[in-house]
Amino acid sequence: MGAVRSDVRREAAGVPYRLRRSPRARRLRLVLDADGTPLVTVPVRAPDHLADAFVESRRDWIGRQRARFVAQRERHLAKGRLGDGGAIDLSGRPHRIEVRALEPGRRTRVEHNDAAGPSIRVSISPDDRRTLSEILEAWLRHEARDAVRRRVAARAPQLGVSPVAVSIRDQRTRWGSASRSGRLSFSWRLVLTPPAVLDYVVVHELAHLAVFGHTPAFWALVRSASPDADRARRWLREHALELHWSLEQPEADG
Numbered sequence: 283m284g285a286v287r288s289d290v291r292r293e294a295a296g297v298p299y300r301l302r303r304s305p306r307a308r309r310l311r312l313v314l315d316a317d318g319t320p321l322v323t324v325p326v327r328a329p330d331h332l333a334d335a336f337v338e339s340r341r342d343w344i345g346r347q348r349a350r351f352v353a354q355r356e357r358h359l360a361k362g363r364l365g366d367g368g369a370i371d372l373s374g375r376p377h378r379i380e381v382r383a384l385e386p387g388r389r390t391r392v393e394h395n396d397a398a399g400p401s402i403r404v405s406i407s408p409d410d411r412r413t414l415s416e417i418l419e420a421w422l423r424h425e426a427r428d429a430v431r432r433r434v435a436a437r438a439p440q441l442g443v444s445p446v447a448v449s450i451r452d453q454r455t456r457w458g459s460a461s462r463s464g465r466l467s468f469s470w471r472l473v474l475t476p477p478a479v480l481d482y483v484v485v486h487e488l489a490h491l492a493v494f495g496h497t498p499a500f501w502a503l504v505r506s507a508s509p510d511a512d513r514a515r516r517w518l519r520e521h522a523l524e525l526h527w528s529l530e531q532p533e534a535d536g
């Protein structure tokens with residue numbers, strides 16, 4: 283899955299991993315690949331045994347990361363196909379997806395209805411060229427903007443700050459960010475998380491308008507406004523991949 287031709291499969295201390303030589307690498311680097319395999323990137327001339335020793339020294343870390351990966355993969359697969367009868371989380375609760383086709387001339391619409399169990403109904407126009415995933419993402423971004431703005435409006439006065447702008451993005455590695463000019467941005471994927479998690483990320487970024495940097499004063503401010511901050515951070519670490527996979531079609535284990 284996505285392996286570069288020059289990658290070599292190796293094993294160290296019982297841990298299978300992928301070794302990649304890169305002219306840009308200055309030192310050894312270890313990440314988990316998209317399929318959960320450890321990938322070690324080394325400078326071109328580094329000997330193999332150096333990479334083996336590195337993997338061995340990081341064995342516990344790899345074990346923890348793999349366990350987290352597998353748990354998320356299982357939850358993701360359990361949600362089933364992204365389509366009619368499948369499910370997607372909204373505010374941390376699974377919602378059943380209902381898809382139906384509209385007659386020509388009607389416009390695509392997405393409706394959130396919890397009357398008969400949490401569900402999201404997607405009515406698709408035959409003229410709509412987008413995939414279900416694209417339709418859902420556009421709608422979720424819209425929902426995220428509303429949810430985030432409501433939270434910001436509720437929390438900003440409590441923290442004594444006033445952001446100049448709030449935008450919704452899809453940052454790969456961050457759930458939110460704050461600029462020194464007072465601009466906040468948030469990942470639309472937060473709309474998938476439990477309300478306490480979205481609230482924590484909003485508090486976190488608002489607090490940056492008062493204290494820049496992750497200093498003890500910053501964390502004291504965050505924890506005073508959000509007593510569940512640590513639990514929310516842990517939740518994000520344990521669900522990060524799952525959130526990024528949310529609109530992807532689950533694939534069978536290879």
Ligand SMILES: [Zn+2]
Nearest residue numbers: 486490495496
């Ligand atoms: Zn921060």
